[in-house]
Amino acid sequence: MEVMDSMGSSAVVVHPMDATNGDNGVNGTEGLTASPMTTSAPMKTSDTPMDTMETQLETQTVIQMVSEMVGQSVSHWCEPKSRYQRKTCTEMAVKLWRVLQTINGFHKSRQELHQKVSNQMLSEFNVKLNDNRINQLIETAIDDKLITAEETDDSQIRYVANFDRQLFGEVSTDWLCFECHLAVEDRMLIGCTTCFRAFHPQCLKVKVNPNSYECGYCERLVQRDTTLKVNQIPKALLNKCICLLLNNLELSFDSQMTTNYEVDSTPRAQVFVFKAMDLLTIREKATNGMYDSLQEVVNDFKHFQHNYMVCVDSEFKRKLKEVLELEKKFTHEVKELTLCVDCYVYSSDIGFDISDKPYDWFTLVCSPPHELVFAKFGKYPYWPGKVINRSPNGKTYDIRFFDAPEFSRALIPDIKCRPIEGFKYEEDDELELPVQLLEEHIRKINEKGLQFVQTVKTPPIRTSAKKRANMDTDAAQRPAKRSKKSTDSSMN
Template structure:
């Protein structure tokens, strides 16, 4: 037996009629005045008596006056008949008055005017569900750091502090709770704890299943507490947050997972996703071009790009297609002023490009976060160099041999570091290989004890490839410990690799020169002002077109700044 009573009325009555107690008509009418008018309270009470929700105490005289003076109690029938449909509209949570359509798959009912066109967009108005405003990322000095207390509340706060089951357990007996369930609800009651448990046990197989359970929770709260109470308003905020998260998960689950991980890395935004994002330079009004990831392209809004910027707070923005540039654009022509925020964004972009070369399973859902962190930490020292001019390392001139020898003798605890870049440039001839050989030896030998020195020439067998064979200089005839076995096979392999890389580098440079020439040829062409195809004629100095049709279509927009019209 499920009766369509005014939402909130059963709650008010049961608080007066707990454990089978009885009270008068006037008291039951008066307790409804906080949620409805006096006429509606009288009508609701009559409907409850007629449907058997409220029953009068037995009386010998059944006159109309005696019925008015009799006491009413809540029905004590525990038997529940399976209802064919829900008497309350699933959207407005009001009793079915007027034209109602029942769902063919379940017991839910809907008013025709209450049906949603989009399941993720409710009919009622809620605050904006965008966590980040569409603005340029602020400077670090402009952002206030939140305290640990605020962060803890934001992580563990839930909008719905009280649901139907929790209220019944805290205020009513099991019998009274069962009686109310039989009168109001068609399906079993769900609480926030039940939904959380289903998420932890991985009961849900699809995202919409979570949304359906939350909508059932909101429907039950609207019927039980009413649609004008704090509990029901809390469900609006809860569903706003949940639908926002569901949309983000459906767009890119990896981005959402990386952003909420408890042990989130500082370079979480640089981790690649299974669905690779296009990298672009996006420009907002009043700000320079900024590196960003493309989350989606909104074709319905004239190819508007939904992007998320590198660096800072990783803000989101809707940028028109005309303000989007490819990531391989020459940044020197964009005239971007160097700043700490821009340098940090570029560092994160370089890190992201570097991680794209690693296997995708290293950052997938089942991957170990510590392994991904180790990949980032091991790769950053090789790829992440300071971007600002003041932080660039000064280029040292090639020191003379005597200078190296004096340095090795004066500072034996600080051997000179051999940079890979330096070795690549010097591995071009036998004389340079001799220099590099001495540089490696001089960085190791000063740390040996003098009393255990023996001749290096008699103990070391130098076996190099024919194309890179060298002989040790007389100055390198130093001594090593007898127990130290020095092998230059690794050095031989390194030299062969250097020569191979130099050949590849020359080939790539030639390919880059060819591409640069092709790009310059494309830049010298004229392009249609409207469709961006190759232009066939010029209208004026400001615009060119591929056909007369494009010129006619663009006439209204172009005539305001057409140089030809100004002259005429």
């Protein structure tokens, strides 16, 4: 349903059930399959201003009718001029800018200009658009204030790109979806009531109330798992861990590509990036001890990644693949920090190259101490190690071995793990140093008066059915042999 505001522009009034029952969109940064452009006819706008009072009455009547139908107010998300709503696809906007730059100059009529835009779109980008689609694209870009129409006294016209974000007015929520990172012409945005993020209803995995929606990023800030040690440590230690995490990221990748881009770094970023965020800002916040939880850092990193995703500037696109790889590394580092804060600090606070670290860092005691086991991996003998994590069903152990200097990790089935107490390991020269490190670690645990919980049990001795059958056969044959032997001896 479309209504006209007092300036002749249109706003879409969507039935809330239509908004929340759409298909699920993409998650995170994985591609969007649906086309961001619709095939409907261009939206008609009035060439002359409409009567203000009459339009407002019509608008209020429509909204009131829809509200009565669904039994709730929809003014928060569909009232005209409630907030800036962008609908032009970012990639199409950039293509349109390039085309307008190529055909720069005034033209005698809109029809002539639109035809040149259509021809240039086809020749430069192989994008074929009919007259209706070209009209719709240009009108939507003008409504979104991404291009401006300029006319001369003799009615000649041209379109120019707009890079002035002040034309968007005072905006409190992002103009692009935080999930798909796009503006889609036929989708409204739902703004979070707590933060600046906005989402397409179709991109959310669950149905939400558009009038009181709080995004998952804000919910996780409040509903964080207080059982995790990383959520219990002092604020100063948390911010130190975040600095160590950033050190690992920057040593894994080109740090310059993650810190150079701010909201005003390019003209296009001015238009696409709603709020600036980069790793340099995250580091400054951590250095100044501003983070209260790990989830805040995760939210800031996702914000930084979103800024890269929405920018289609060539310089941003060139780095986008590296940013996605950086996101995988970041997720890994957060997981490691969540598993054990002490291990993360011990392993990160000395240096990045793990082969250069003193062996004794691995003998330091965590709180609480890790379970100690001997585990069998591949062709290697049973090797001492620490249990870093266990699978939910307890059948698999994440073990970090006492194999200096690498201190490698592996997932080991529980049937291949043995408790250290009373276990007789193989006499092997390769095990000499690992066993020394294990004994040193146990000594430090005892000095602190601590102990670890032993969950690994010595499995019972099991024999296969075939082996038991052979044993039974042997047992049955032995008396017969002795009987025959004794008989032979008696005959002699």
